[in-house]
Amino acid sequence: MIDPQASPPSLTALTTYLLSRTGKTARSRLAARFAERRLRLWHHAVLAALSDFGPHAQRELAVRLAVDPSDMAKILDELAEDGRVDRVRDSADRRRVTVTLTDAGRALLAELDAEAAAVQEAVLEPLTAQERAQLNALLSKVFTHLTGEA
Amino acid sequence: MIDPQASPPSLTALTTYLLSRTGKTARSRLAARFAERRLRLWHHAVLAALSDFGPHAQRELAVRLAVDPSDMAKILDELAEDGRVDRVRDSADRRRVTVTLTDAGRALLAELDAEAAAVQEAVLEPLTAQERAQLNALLSKVFTHLTGEA
DNA sequence: ACCTATGATGGGTACTCACCCACTAATTTC
DNA sequence: GAAATTAGTGGGTGAGTACCCATCATAGGT
Numbered sequence: 001m002i003d004p005q006a007s008p009p010s011l012t013a014l015t016t017y018l019l020s021r022t023g024k025t026a027r028s029r030l031a032a033r034f035a036e037r038r039l040r041l042w043h044h045a046v047l048a049a050l051s052d053f054g055p056h057a058q059r060e061l062a063v064r065l066a067v068d069p070s071d072m073a074k075i076l077d078e079l080a081e082d083g084r085v086d087r088v089r090d091s092a093d094r095r096r097v098t099v100t101l102t103d104a105g106r107a108l109l110a111e112l113d114a115e116a117a118a119v120q121e122a123v124l125e126p127l128t129a130q131e132r133a134q135l136n137a138l139l140s141k142v143f144t145h146l147t148g149e150a
Numbered sequence: 151m152i153d154p155q156a157s158p159p160s161l162t163a164l165t166t167y168l169l170s171r172t173g174k175t176a177r178s179r180l181a182a183r184f185a186e187r188r189l190r191l192w193h194h195a196v197l198a199a200l201s202d203f204g205p206h207a208q209r210e211l212a213v214r215l216a217v218d219p220s221d222m223a224k225i226l227d228e229l230a231e232d233g234r235v236d237r238v239r240d241s242a243d244r245r246r247v248t249v250t251l252t253d254a255g256r257a258l259l260a261e262l263d264a265e266a267a268a269v270q271e272a273v274l275e276p277l278t279a280q281e282r283a284q285l286n287a288l289l290s291k292v293f294t295h296l297t298g299e300a
Numbered sequence: 301a302c303c304t305a306t307g308a309t310g311g312g313t314a315c316t317c318a319c320c321c322a323c324t325a326a327t328t329t330c
Numbered sequence: 331g332a333a334a335t336t337a338g339t340g341g342g343t344g345a346g347t348a349c350c351c352a353t354c355a356t357a358g359g360t
Contacts, residue, residue: 219307220311245308246307
């Protein structure tokens with residue numbers, strides 16, 4: 001019987017391969033948890049953006065998260081349906097819709113954050129607190145480099 | 151104007167978020183390079199597995215790389231069409247097909263490895279050699295933990 | 301020899317995801 | 331005030347992916 005887990009060493013030697021694989025499992029694990037609530041990762045990102053930056057016009061949200069405005073509308077539909085966000089027409093510019101986080105939205109965000117933390121705990125389990133800090137610092141460098149160069 | 155690069159801090163604080171994002175860009179960059187050759191990442195993985203472990207029966211390859219046997223057949227179709235692998239019926243068990251890397255396959259693998267190295271160089275550019283070694287060691291721990299627990 | 305199990309293959313399906321176009325309403329420009 | 335621009339929305343499309351099933355040839359068990 002062949003061990004399915006044994007990936008080719010010439011691949012596991014690549015840091016980007018490890019990055020890709022571990023990132024993928026982390027994302028899919030969280031996505032699976034969210035799916036039980038009929039939510040996707042974008043819902044979490046939108047709630048987080050609203051919490052971090054305050055109310056947004058829809059288009060601003062879409063630009064910030066690099067999502068198609070049309071898709072953002074659909075995501076907000078679902079969040080608004082459950083009362084997680086409020087959408088109110090801007091009285092100054094009646095084309096715009098200002099999106100605000102509701103209390104229910106804040107509550108949901110806290111739950112989703114907890115889910116994310118739980119997944120992270122499971123993924124980073126073999127690392128000490130020091131190593132986790134190291135990893136985060138290294139990845140932050142890479143991330144800002146990647147997002148900054150585009 | 152809103153900066154599209156500015157992700158919510160509460161997300162970038164999550165190591166798994168950074169893991170997911172950086173892994174995704176690394177993978178998609180390499181996939182884009184491979185696509186120019188009409189290849190996908192699986193082609194690289196298959197060639198690497200054949201190089202690292204030697205000839206395989208098709209099913210063994212599929213199990214090892216966790217790919218559906220049906221999909222493996224299609225991948226090998228494409229590699230065989232360009233003469234990158236040889237597929238010969240096993241004379242002992244004529245159901246099995248033994249897949250072997252050809253010289254042309256080895257040559258292609260070298261090129262794909264170079265592409266992967268180039269992408270990795272671009273992604274990890276801001277890190278020193280020491281930091282890269284650290285990152286690789288940390289990710290290796292996480293990776294073996296994740297693949298081992300399933 | 302018969303029955304069951306296995307390897308390879310072809311074909312098709314379901315699902316996600318990013319993307320794009322058309323349309324309406326409202327605003328700005330000239 | 332007519333024309334051009336912008337915000338939001340609905341609808342649809344195409345690529346990519348992971349499955350799943352049916353089939354055929356071959357082996358192995360009894």
